Amino acid sequence: MSIRILPDLLINQIAAGEVVERPAAVVKELVENALDAGARRIEVDIEQGGLGLIHVRDDGRGIARAELHLALTRHATSKISSLEDLERVATLGFRGEALPSIASVSRFTLTSRVPEEAHGWSIVGGDAAPPRAAAHAIGTSVEVRDLFFNTPARRKFMRAESTEFRHVDQLLRRLLLSRQDLGMSLRHNGRRILEIAPVGAALGAAARVAEVCGPEFMSNALRVDEARQDLRLSGWVALPSFSRSQPDLQYLYVNGRMVRDKLLAHALRRAYADAMHSTRHPAFLLYLEIDPALVDVNVHPQKSEVRFRQSAQVHDFLFGGIHQLLRRVRPDPQQHHRVSIADSADSAEVSLWQGASRPLPFRAAAPAADNGVARPYRSPWPLYQQPVETLEPVAAAAVEAVRPVPPSETRNDGDAPLGRALAQLRGVFILAENRLGLVLVDAHAAHERVIYERFKADLARGSVPSQALLLPEAFVVGEIEADLLERRRDDLARLGIVLDRAGPASVLLRAVPPLLARSDLDGLLQRLSRDEADGGHIDEAVDAQHRVLADMACRAAIKANRRLTLPEMDALLRDMERTDLAGQCNHGRPTWVQIDAPELDRLFLRGR
Numbered sequence: 001m002s003i004r005i006l007p008d009l010l011i012n013q014i015a016a017g018e019v020v021e022r023p024a025a026v027v028k029e030l031v032e033n034a035l036d037a038g039a040r041r042i043e044v045d046i047e048q049g050g051l052g053l054i055h056v057r058d059d060g061r062g063i064a065r066a067e068l069h070l071a072l073t074r075h076a077t078s079k080i081s082s083l084e085d086l087e088r089v090a091t092l093g094f095r096g097e098a099l100p101s102i103a104s105v106s107r108f109t110l111t112s113r114v115p116e117e118a119h120g121w122s123i124v125g126g127d128a129a130p131p132r133a134a135a136h137a138i139g140t141s142v143e144v145r146d147l148f149f150n151t152p153a154r155r156k157f158m159r160a161e162s163t164e165f166r167h168v169d170q171l172l173r174r175l176l177l178s179r180q181d182l183g184m185s186l187r188h189n190g191r192r193i194l195e196i197a198p199v200g201a202a203l204g205a206a207a208r209v210a211e212v213c214g215p216e217f218m219s220n221a222l223r224v225d226e227a228r229q230d231l232r233l234s235g236w237v238a239l240p241s242f243s244r245s246q247p248d249l250q251y252l253y254v255n256g257r258m259v260r261d262k263l264l265a266h267a268l269r270r271a272y273a274d275a276m277h278s279t280r281h282p283a284f285l286l287y288l289e290i291d292p293a294l295v296d297v298n299v300h301p302q303k304s305e306v307r308f309r310q311s312a313q314v315h316d317f318l319f320g321g322i323h324q325l326l327r328r329v330r331p332d333p334q335q336h337h338r339v340s341i342a343d344s345a346d347s348a349e350v351s352l353w354q355g356a357s358r359p360l361p362f363r364a365a366a367p368a369a370d371n372g373v374a375r376p377y378r379s380p381w382p383l384y385q386q387p388v389e390t391l392e393p394v395a396a397a398a399v400e401a402v403r404p405v406p407p408s409e410t411r412n413d414g415d416a417p418l419g420r421a422l423a424q425l426r427g428v429f430i431l432a433e434n435r436l437g438l439v440l441v442d443a444h445a446a447h448e449r450v451i452y453e454r455f456k457a458d459l460a461r462g463s464v465p466s467q468a469l470l471l472p473e474a475f476v477v478g479e480i481e482a483d484l485l486e487r488r489r490d491d492l493a494r495l496g497i498v499l500d501r502a503g504p505a506s507v508l509l510r511a512v513p514p515l516l517a518r519s520d521l522d523g524l525l526q527r528l529s530r531d532e533a534d535g536g537h538i539d540e541a542v543d544a545q546h547r548v549l550a551d552m553a554c555r556a557a558i559k560a561n562r563r564l565t566l567p568e569m570d571a572l573l574r575d576m577e578r579t580d581l582a583g584q585c586n587h588g589r590p591t592w593v594q595i596d597a598p599e600l601d602r603l604f605l606r607g608r
């Protein structure tokens with residue numbers, strides 16, 4: 001075949017392959033155009049998952065009659081005119097290829113009216129005829145019918161109608177969250193799916209987010225507002241205990257543009273690292289504002305990726321801000337960790353009277369009275385000074401796993417966030433009473449976190465305190481293992497584990513952190529001699545140390561079936577109130593829940 005220039009239609013269809021991979025991508029381009037045109041309200045009508053019809057109507061500034069055909073011409077845009085413009089794009093679009101691409105793979109109609117005109121004008125994609133008069137309010141409507149009808153190969157890749165629609169729905173939620181002043185309706189096959197008002201007198205920002213993301217997100221969310229030089233981060237992040245099995249509640253906007261960005265995702269993942277299992281995903285809604293000149297948005301045909309000029313700073317800003325915020329959280333039963341035992345009195349009635357063969361539905365309760373804005377918790381408790389640990393023989397220390405209680409704090413804890421201990425249940429849970437009702441604590445998980453954070457703080461200050469064993473103990477670990485332990489000797493000493501090489505395949509353990517019981521030592525050594533990472537990247541080294549500390553904390557934490565006295569339980573509750581990240585174990589499971597009094601009343605159908 002000789003070389004030839006491709007016809008326009010084919011060029012556009014090739015571009016469409018990149019820009020419009022599925023109906024949701026069409027919706028994205030059309031809604032972004034509406035936003036760029038200053039629309040305040042957008043109506044989206046979908047049929048057959050978008051394959052039958054995508055209709056987007058806006059109340060933006062419209063397209064003049066003389067420019068309608070131009071809008072469907074490749075590389076025609078009103079948004080940039082020079083390289084300088086491209087380098088600080090403030091609009092969502094700038095490539096001038098969405099409309100021609102979409103028009104080339106569908107039956108396409110564009111209707112628009114500018115304020116100066118008394119009515120609108122309409123053109124049909126692929127038809128050079130002059131615009132025809134059409135009734136239309138100020139703004140623009142785009143009608144896309146039979147998407148991919150002329151590109152059967154692409155059509156074959158489309159999934160079920162319901163799947164395609166789910167993508168559209170998720171996409172519109174993302175777009176909705178990008179602008180507070182945007183109202184939107186969405187219909188599928190004539191059925192109303194979304195009707196979201198702009199933030200205003202009737203609807204607060206948090207309430208609107210709750211409508212789009214669900215009330216559970218908001219009732220588990222912390223407000224974010226951080227600024228540094230020319231960076232600003234705002235929005236909400238969910239507590240680690242509200243993790244998801246999929247990254248489906250992750251909304252991130254850079255200057256109002258929704259992005260998927262590996263760097264930012266990594267920063268967030270690290271911010272949650274110590275509080276969430278690596279297979280779980282955090283939930284967040286974050287807005288990053290940055291000088292447009294410092295971001296390159298022209299790196300992806302769908303404009304969903306960006307590149308930062310100073311990526312390390314942006315990463316650290318995001319990581320630092322969220323990490324600190326999560327650490328600063330203290331138990332706030334008014335706001336978080338509330339569970340509802342029954343969705344309604346009726347369902348409680350049903351499950352109780354029918355013998356509750358299925359588990360009672362647990363769900364996060366709706367946000368507390370004030371429109372759901374999570375406020376930062378201010379602890380009434382002065383920061384607690386750790387008493388200097390006295391060095392007792394290990395065996396005794398291990399039994400006294402829970403910190404001794406200073407007398408001044410005993411038994412007047414009714415006003416404390418986590419209340420006053422009442423009893424221990426099944427050797428596992430602590431029952432406590434606070435002003436709101438009942439608090440349930442997973443004693444092992446909570447204690448593990450308390451110890452882990454104490455270990456980490458010790459390490460950050462220098463080293464974890466350790467205590468000499470009454471008699472140094474020899475352990476046979478194998479030759480390779482003994483080599484490894486010997487090589488890591490200094491590092492381990494900082495973690496409170498003091499050992500010497502005793503023979504080709506054995507080590508002599510001389511000192512360990514006081515909380516570790518003798519029975520744990522063998523397992524701990526095995527674990528340590530398996531731990532590969534020693535050195536490498538600084539993060540990895542810290543992570544490896546923290547993994548050891550986490551392992552030690554788990555071994556040191558009170559075990560199931562260990563009987564606790566009330567003062568011991570109170571002491572643990574107080575420790576939790578002072579401890580960073582105490583709301584969840586290292587894997588992100590909650591360490592405590594609040595069941596408030598009305599909930600208990602409801603459960604027993606009181607007052608009805």
Ligand code: ADP
Pocket residue numbers: 029033034037058060061062063071072076077078079092093094095096097098099100139140
């Ligand atoms: P881009 O958005 O990259 O400029 P498009 O192909 O999406 O390219 O749109 C081409 C042009 O058509 C835009 O630059 C804009 O001037 C105009 N346009 C498209 N949609 C709308 C709309 N909903 N309201 C007003 N003008 C629009």
Ligand code: MG
Pocket residue numbers: 029032033092093094096098099
């Ligand atoms: Mg566009």
